[in-house]
Amino acid sequence: MASSGLEKAVEFYKELEAAWSKKDIKAVGKLLPKLKIHLLSLSFLPTGDKESEMDSRPLLIARSMLEIGAFWSLECRDVFSFERYVAQLKSYYFDYSGILKESDYMYSILGLNLMHLLARNRLGEFHTELEVFPPEQLRNVYLKKPIMLEQFLMEGSYHKIYLSKEDIPDPYYSLFIVNLLNTIRDEIAKSTEKAYSSISFSEASRLLMIEDEADFIKYANERGWSHDLNKREFIFSNTSEQDKGEVADTDLQSPRVIIQQCLGYARELEKIV
Template identity: 35%
Template sequence: MDLHSLHKSLVTAFSSSKSKQDEVRSLLTKLKIALTEHNLLVPSASSSSSSSDLPLAREVLEIGAFYSVRIGDIAAFDRYISLLTPFYDASLSPSSNYEPLLGLRLLRLLSSNQISAFHTLIETLPTDLVNSSKYLQHPVSLERWLMEGSYSKVWRLSRETPPQDEYRFFVDLLMDMIRNEIASCEEKAYDSLALHDAATLLFFENLDQVLGFAKTRGWQVNPKTQVVSFASLNTAAAETKIPKKATIASNLTFAKELESIV
């Protein structure tokens, strides 16, 4: 197959609800090889093919980025975004995938707690684009609520229909991050907590979900009383605390001895 035939097959396979992941992956691999052979994987003035093929190359990489999110491959998503950057900087016709992928990129930073990188990227974008795009307002709203500590708003938005299906993946990762932050606070604030209350605080919809989460955190759950205990965790933390008073006293004694020597 030539470049254009492969591209057509990829678009059809990616858009079809009946397509298989292996089929899309295979086509992406073949197309990346073909783009490299045609000097199109990275746009440049020395590209041997006509400029009309650059939008085709860009769409291949955009599909690759979306596909990476669909299969949960964050590293591959980052690679595709990196390859796409020079295409968006080039003087090409606007891409309908630009804003959705930009929103996904912001969500990826947010879900991995890269807040500084999130703000740096926002600052490079035109203000009117950020304010008018539903794809960008989605992660911007999430970040604002995170900074406010309004986790219930983040949870509500995560249940609503996102601007694009791929957004759900990073929103779920963001909720996992929030749950672990809340869980860390619970472990320090309580010795025990009713299982139902723990589920509510962690935004779980049923007890099976909170039981699975409790197992990953090493919480002790009493099935009879429906109470989760953090006492063992707090005890272990207390045992590893640095003896502050003893350390201070030792340092003062050392300082006095040093002063007498001097």
């Protein structure tokens, strides 16, 4: 790489870093593609046969740029952009680990990627990602959190997931915990619709893990649930007689058992696919 080209890349990166430190999201969004294009025009990826012959400086700039891009994507609530940045970062974290010093943000970003996969119920990919880490690295605080949440999910301990939203190693984790809770809540709601012809406000609030009454009424309305304000209960008009019969035949009187069984079926289907 020509010296002038590297200097220009450093200049672009410093501008990007300054914008990110100010959380100027709009400016970062404009600078990221400019730096990407400049680095691509310089053919910055290493081509030497020996690691000692490779210049790590452009690699460090590219890696730092992609890390800013990953966090910027989360600021924009664009998880698909985040996923693309993570895919590119893996080369720098693993393929060039002999050239580059380990990034301070590596475990945070890879942990967030695990949270993303968990929240989208992509459990097969979640476990595949874990396989790249040796056992000692899995004790890292950024990786332990998604692993613990996945265990709670398998156990059906959804209240533990709900309570864990306050204990996170990085503020960005809360985004994916909210998404995970929404996924769980939708599965519980589907099971509740099948299991009951009606349910009290208090029981629905407990099952759906929504404390504010206005919020869970709004959620119920979005799902098309009718409600009786006098009896303070929801009525499931979409529950057919056949569905009720199927539920009765199972002799499963506990809503928790029904919910866990339905989620278990979903997880088994995920493994098959």
